Amino acid sequence: MNIGRTIAMALRTLSRNRLRSFLMMLGVMIGVASLTALASVGEATKQETLRRFKRMLGTFDVVIVNPGGASTRGMPSLTSAPPVLKQGDVEAIAKEVALVKQVAVTQFAFDVDVKYGDKTVSPSIMGVSPNWAEVRGEEVALGEGITAEDNDTMARVVVIGEDLRKALFPAEDPIGKQIRIADVPFQVKGVMAPRGMGPGGASMDYTLAIPVATASRRLFNRDYYTGMLAQLRDPAQADRAIADITALLRERHGIVPPGEDDFTVTSPKAQVARVTDVGSTLSKVMLGVAAIATLIGGVVIMSLMLIAVSERRREIGVRRAVGASRRDILAQFLTEAAVVSFLGGLVGILVGVGGTLVAASLTKLPPAILWSAIGGAALMSIAVGLVFGLQPAWRAANVDPIQALRS
Amino acid sequence: MIEVSHLVKTYTRGDGTPVPALKDISFTIGRGEFVTIRGASGSGKSSLLNILGCLDTPTSGSYRLDGEDVSHYSDERRSHTRNRKIGFVFQSFNLLPRTTAAENVEIPALYTGGAVDRGRALAILGQVGLGDRAEHYVTELSGGEQQRVAIARALMNDPPLLLADEPTGNLDSAAGESVMQLLTDLHREGRTIVLVTHDEGVAAYAEREIMIRDGLVAADRPQPGHAGSGAARRQA
């Protein structure tokens, strides 16, 4: 019998026993739905993480130099960072590492009172080099950014983030206004374009930036940096740049083996990989759960098919008597299992995609439908039907027609 | 049409003891004959018919159908032979439930490899007097009607040989008579019919009777009551 006719026959048989067919579909449906949804949500999360990193770093053509060794956690600030990255290091990297185009630096601090009128807030504070905005790909939405002249003259000027603008100047033009940072007066010069959430999910707009020289000498009286971004001439050379910068800084800091680095050089790609890796461990566990649901679905198909085979012995006998061979019967039952499982998979895909869209609208993540996962799920559902249908089909093919037709 | 010689069928029980159902059966049935196989219960009639129908293979001996020795055909080839040459009618109708009369009649055509000819199924249903029942589910039909659907199904692929095992066994006498009338008509059209029964009245419709006793042919004779005698028919 040809495959088209066998499938048509399977569909007719399945539609005659709707409840059983539904039960057979259920497990595969749940398994495939969760697989599809998980794969899609996982992909969406990964893409969103990437986007957030991009927003945080502006571009991926940099390597990041932070004070402190490999075990250092969290964003280094003036209170937490060891005082190891100095202006001499910055100049040496810019001059001696050929792969580096320019170096931007920052002094990062928080827990500093910022006042305007009767409002007191505590945003994050960044002293930044004039090329910081360029290296990070930041833009000024209103007014002007920090210039080389501001830095050279240690000007008391400030560019504020959008969230800070909302907090301090909800209804007035902030440009030219004076705010007090740790009781030092600064003039608002510009407002940064909003950047949205960082990789951790916190807003990156509740912040202000002042010239790093002003921060260093007039505000904090610290001569070390909490971070550097070394912009590369060729982003593909990040690994070599990391090696060169590491070697240079070890030499400058007088570190000899077995002494460990007192700084960390990473590329954004490596950081993204680390974050998405955590995500993928989680989704691996959940994928396992979904796979188990699918397997249970397969076992349900197998048991219900076995019951069906014994209930349909007479039908098998009739078909054999009128000319069906063992192989025809095997194909018939195998096809039924594959079709029911595939239908379960199809519904599961629809439910999974629907769930993904719902999840996307709830989490406000843009949905990512993974077509490869959908195709894989469809193929997998057919395979589950074939594998778990094999034993029942084999049993059906070996029903003795004479016994089955008696009585 | 049918040539069996020294046919032996020995079943093996679950505990391993052999059960000799057919001991040594030989006969020939010509094309177009209407033969009944009669005998007591357990004498081996069904065992013989299953071999003639290529549902089963003999333990030894040979079975030639249309000149071909089919006794050692593979499952695939026996299935093909059943499909093309043999129509079965059973005591218990063996129709598929939740399926219409026409769908039941079409089943043999599913295994021919060709297209299913719904028109032919309907024509055959008309021939057995059920033209208006084609779309009825078989559970909505009477026993006699169900058996006629089963006969229509046996005719779907136009096989030269019809095998019937107690086709009237589950029917009242009126329905049984109409089924036998139908088989007689099919015989007149030239079909070879082999019918198993233990009912003398049914046997009277045939032109020849093979008596089986304990797995052996006890008698093989022309049916005395035949030649269309009214007396013979009334006995059914």
Ligand SMILES: Nc1ncnc2c1ncn2[C@@H]1O[C@H](COP(=O)(O)OP(=O)(O)OP(=O)(O)O)[C@@H](O)[C@H]1O
């Ligand atoms: N599959 C089997 N396994 C073991 N013994 C069997 C099997 N099938 C039939 N027999 C035995 O073979 C003998 C012949 O059985 P068969 O069914 O051919 O008789 P029958 O003439 O058709 O009887 P009835 O008129 O009751 O249908 C019986 O003794 C029966 O018990």
Ligand SMILES: [Mg+2]
């Ligand atoms: Mg019998």
